[in-house]
Amino acid sequence: MKSAARDIVSRVISNERIADRIHDIRFALHSAAEPPLPGQFAHVSVPGVFLRRPISIAGFDPASRIARLIVRVAGRGTDILSHMKTGDETRMTMPLGNPYPIRELTGGEIPDIWLVGGGIGAAPLLYAADYISRLAGGRAGIKTFLGFRDAAAAFGASEFEAYGETSLDIGGFVTDALTESLGKKIPDAILACGPAPMLSSLQKICARSGVRAYASLEERMGCGVGACLVCNCGISKDAGDEVSYKRVCRDGPVFPLPEVVFK
Amino acid sequence: MNMSVDLCGVKLKNPLIAASGTFGFGREYDELYDISCWGGISVKGLTNEPRTGNPPHRIAETSSGILNSVGLQNPGVDAFIREELPWLSRMGVVVIANVAGATTDDYTEAVRKLSDSPVDIIELNISCPNVKEGGVHFGICPKSVSKVTGAVRKRCLKPLMVKLSPNVSDIASVARAAEDAGADAISLINTITGMAIDARTRRPILANITGGLSGPAIKPVALRMTWQASKAVAVPVVGMGGIDTGTDAAEFLIAGARAVMIGTANITDPTAGPRIRAELENFMSENGVDDANELVGSLRTD
Ligand SMILES: Cc1cc2nc3c(=O)[nH]c(=O)nc-3n(C[C@H](O)[C@H](O)[C@H](O)COP(=O)(O)OP(=O)(O)OC[C@H]3O[C@@H](n4cnc5c(N)ncnc54)[C@H](O)[C@@H]3O)c2cc1C
Ligand SMILES: Cc1cc2nc3c(=O)[nH]c(=O)nc-3n(C[C@H](O)[C@H](O)[C@H](O)COP(=O)(O)O)c2cc1C
Ligand code: FES
Numbered sequence: 037m038k039s040a041a042r043d044i045v046s047r048v049i050s051n052e053r054i055a056d057r058i059h060d061i062r063f064a065l066h067s068a069a070e071p072p073l074p075g076q077f078a079h080v081s082v083p084g085v086f087l088r089r090p091i092s093i094a095g096f097d098p099a100s101r102i103a104r105l106i107v108r109v110a111g112r113g114t115d116i117l118s119h120m121k122t123g124d125e126t127r128m129t130m131p132l133g134n135p136y137p138i139r140e141l142t143g144g145e146i147p148d149i150w151l152v153g154g155g156i157g158a159a160p161l162l163y164a165a166d167y168i169s170r171l172a173g174g175r176a177g178i179k180t181f182l183g184f185r186d187a188a189a190a191f192g193a194s195e196f197e198a199y200g201e202t203s204l205d206i207g208g209f210v211t212d213a214l215t216e217s218l219g220k221k222i223p224d225a226i227l228a229c230g231p232a233p234m235l236s237s238l239q240k241i242c243a244r245s246g247v248r249a250y251a252s253l254e255e256r257m258g259c260g261v262g263a264c265l266v267c268n269c270g271i272s273k274d275a276g277d278e279v280s281y282k283r284v285c286r287d288g289p290v291f292p293l294p295e296v297v298f299k
Numbered sequence: 300m301n302m303s304v305d306l307c308g309v310k311l312k313n314p315l316i317a318a319s320g321t322f323g324f325g326r327e328y329d330e331l332y333d334i335s336c337w338g339g340i341s342v343k344g345l346t347n348e349p350r351t352g353n354p355p356h357r358i359a360e361t362s363s364g365i366l367n368s369v370g371l372q373n374p375g376v377d378a379f380i381r382e383e384l385p386w387l388s389r390m391g392v393v394v395i396a397n398v399a400g401a402t403t404d405d406y407t408e409a410v411r412k413l414s415d416s417p418v419d420i421i422e423l424n425i426s427c428p429n430v431k432e433g434g435v436h437f438g439i440c441p442k443s444v445s446k447v448t449g450a451v452r453k454r455c456l457k458p459l460m461v462k463l464s465p466n467v468s469d470i471a472s473v474a475r476a477a478e479d480a481g482a483d484a485i486s487l488i489n490t491i492t493g494m495a496i497d498a499r500t501r502r503p504i505l506a507n508i509t510g511g512l513s514g515p516a517i518k519p520v521a522l523r524m525t526w527q528a529s530k531a532v533a534v535p536v537v538g539m540g541g542i543d544t545g546t547d548a549a550e551f552l553i554a555g556a557r558a559v560m561i562g563t564a565n566i567t568d569p570t571a572g573p574r575i576r577a578e579l580e581n582f583m584s585e586n587g588v589d590d591a592n593e594l595v596g597s598l599r600t601d
Contacts, residue, residue, distance in 0.1 A: 043331060043570050079569075086514065087360045087567060129331075129569050256358050258365065258566040261331070263323035265343070265369050266358035281351055281372060286327070 040070035041261065043129045048120045049102065056188035057109040058156070059118040060094075063128075065101045072096050072103065072131030074138060074164035075227075075252055075290040079260030080105070081127040085113040090257050090285070092160035092229070093131065103130075106159035106191070132260055133289045136164055136227045136250050138171065146172045148223045151180045151196070152238060154210055154230025158182055158192045160252055164227055165199040176200070179217065183210025183234065211237050218245045225249065228293065236298040249293035255284040262286030270297035300583060301590040304338070306535055306558055307458040307483035309419050311338035311393050314552060314591050315576055318539050318562030319344055319397035319422065319462075320369065324383040325390065328569065336573045339393035341560060342379070344424050346399055347409040349375035359495035359504040364514030364541070365563060366493050368507035371399050376409045380416045388417045395460070399424040403447055407454045414456035421457045423448065423482075426464030426489035438464040438489075441476035452481035460484040460537065463528070465491050465517070470524045471531035478532040485528055486537035486560065488521045514563035515541040522554050529555025529596060543571070545578025552594040 044066035051061045072078075072093040079088040095104030109115045120126070141147060149168055151161040161180070168176050178200040184190040187206050196202040203213040211234065214226075218241065226249040228238055235251045242249040258264040268281035269288065272295060279297050282288065302313035316339035317325075324342050325334050334340065352372025359366040374382070376398070387394055396418040400406040406423065413421055425438035425447055437447045448461055461477040463470065465488040474485050490511025495504040503509075521540020529536040538556030542548050543564045551559045564571040579591075588594060 041331065043568075081568075085360065086363060087358075087365065127568075256356050258358050258367070259321070259327075259569065261569055262327040264321055264358075264367070264566055265323075265352065265372050266356075266367055268352065268355050268357060268372070270354075 041129050041132050042068050044069045045125050046128055048122055048124045055191040058191050059107045061105050063103050065103050073135035074167045075135035076131035076133050078128040078130035082113045082116050084116050089113045093163055094159040095163045108156040136290050141225050150223045150226045152228040154183045154234040157230030160229050162192055169199050181210050181214045222247050239293050250290050251293045252289045253284050257285055260285045271295050272297050304558055313338040314558040316560045318560035321562040321565045325387050331569050332573050335391035336576050337392050339395055341395040341397050341422055343373050344371045344397045344399045345373050345376045345379050347405045354506040364512050364516030366495055366510035366512050368505045368510035376412050393419045395420045395422050397422045397424050403450045406451050410451050411454045420460055422460045422462050424462050426462050441472050444473055445476040445480040448477050448480035448482055458483040460486050463487040464489050471527050474528040474531045478534050484535045488524050488540045491517050517541050525551055525556050526554040545575050545582045548579050549582050553598050555596040557595055
């Protein structure tokens with residue numbers, strides 16, 4: 037696949053704090069940028085730190101060409117990003133990486149897709165929910181399972197509710213409510229993003245119930261485009277197969293969950 | 300304005316070469332811009348057999364550079380020749396095959412295969428700090444540099460460039476050892492061994508514990524070594540380490556480099572190639588330099 041990524045200048049048009057250390061930043065995209073898909077990310081240049089920062093696309097409006105990034109303050113780079121003001125400009129390469137295979141999954145039918153997000157992992161799923169809903173003409177019943185470490189850090193729940201049934205877990209395991217729901221019904225697929233322990237336990241649950249699942253992974257990045265090989269994650273096509281390293285930035289960040297090898 | 304330079308009989312249309320390990324085999328960056336703007340491309344370090352490399356994390360950030368511990372992940376020299384080279388050799392750039400190995404036989408076998416391929420230059424990487432055997436061990440003392448260079452020279456039908464490690468006490472004697480053993484050119488510097496620690500968890504950030512430092516952080520060391528090596532040998536020197544602007548590139552040429560390589564700048568700015576090329580041309584026209592060769596070794600110390 038020939039990537040359509042471009043290195044572009046984007047301008048902040050708003051920056052709103054939506055939860056504890058969580059900022060919702062909207063960028064007006066340069067005309068050269070290709071529309072991103074859910075699961076893809078931007079590699080964002082942050083003034084004052086050396087490397088760019090990978091941030092998932094949390095929303096994109098094709099009409100206004102406004103992209104949304106939801107940033108959790110995790111360290112120096114994301115702290116500087118969270119302080120960007122309306123009118124500030126920065127370079128970003130986007131859209132990068134492979135998206136969630138939503139079109140392949142839906143195959144023209146009204147999809148039954150569930151979303152599982154932990155913490156900042158809810159960000160790319162917001163775009164997935166919006167995208168699936170638009171594909172299905174608003175008739176997709178998207179079930180969402182969200183987990184946050186505490187109430188102050190929770191975001192997005194009311195937005196997800198507009199797309200379908202949403203369960204919110206604070207301080208526990210997001211997978212508990214999921215396991216219960218899977219006992220009643222198996223969806224076409226699960227799309228997930230969150231911390232590795234959550235994804236690892238989700239992997240076991242999905243294997244048990246035989247549901248297809250895709251997860252977006254994180255790893256420290258250099259180039260973000262697939263050239264430097266620093267963002268490796270272990271992938272094994274079939275259980276027992278040899279583990280090979282794939283690039284999170286280029287071969288992912290979305291991988292079929294059964295193939296991911298957790299440490 | 301003449302930007303072209305001659306590197307051991309190979310003509311580069313400009314003195315800018317993408318440094319090994321930061322540019323893959325060129326395909327990813329060719330999607331962002333036309334990679335023929337480079338004078339040359341040094342591909343990801345190749346070994347005779349495929350290598351999986353080190354576990355994550357492989358990168359740590361510093362205030363003006365990065366530490367990496369990729370550990371020579373590559374598909375092996377056969378797959379490179381079969382799957383990557385046919386495409387890359389049509390791109391209008393000089394192709395430099397960067398070769399590494401754990402033993403002298405690994406080096407000679409890979410170089411033998413590459414000698415039958417359309418690569419333009421072979422760059423012997425005896426300076427990778429991120430692998431347990433071989434790599435930098437060959438590059439740390441003049442005697443082992445001489446041994447591996449001499450063994451490869453016998454099998455090498457292409458111009459041979461030897462890439463030196465900065466992790467040595469006397470770069471001039473290492474450069475001379477490579478030249479005496481048959482190197483047609485010297486490139487330097489590879490990364491400087493370093494480490495990063497997460498104080499909160501008291502753990503190293505890199506799974507490999509140590510890694511190689513690159514980027515602007517190492518530029519002063521790289522400039523100094525480029526200057527020292529170019530005074531020590533008669534063969535051309537290719538300088539690198541922290542080049543991020545056209546003026547940085549000019550500084551290396553002035554220090555004595557015939558050409559320069561650009562690595563980490565590709566990582567921090569994916570369009571560094573065309574940008575630095577335009578900046579170097581600007582620098583030359585603003586300073587009344589109409590031939591890049593005029594800069595080479597023009598350092599004034601009077
Ligand atoms: C594909 C992808 C999508 C992401 N999407 C989002 C998102 O939508 N919103 C959001 O807030 N965060 C997202 N992240 C995580 C975000 O990139 C990190 O939180 C951020 O890089 C941390 O930078 P820092 O300077 O604040 O932290 P520091 O800890 O100071 O960073 C030090 C270095 O480690 C890297 N690093 C630290 N944590 C991570 C991490 N979790 N993942 C990758 N690199 C890391 C940094 O990039 C930097 O190079 C995503 C990560 C990936 C890989
Ligand atoms: C991620 C990464 C991978 C590298 N891999 C190789 C390699 O395979 N072979 C090699 O000779 N040098 C390798 N290098 C070293 C660079 O080619 C270069 O010598 C060094 O980074 C200094 O230049 P810079 O500061 O412009 O990056 C690598 C550097 C980086 C950052
Ligand atoms: S960050 Fe360079 S290959 Fe993924």
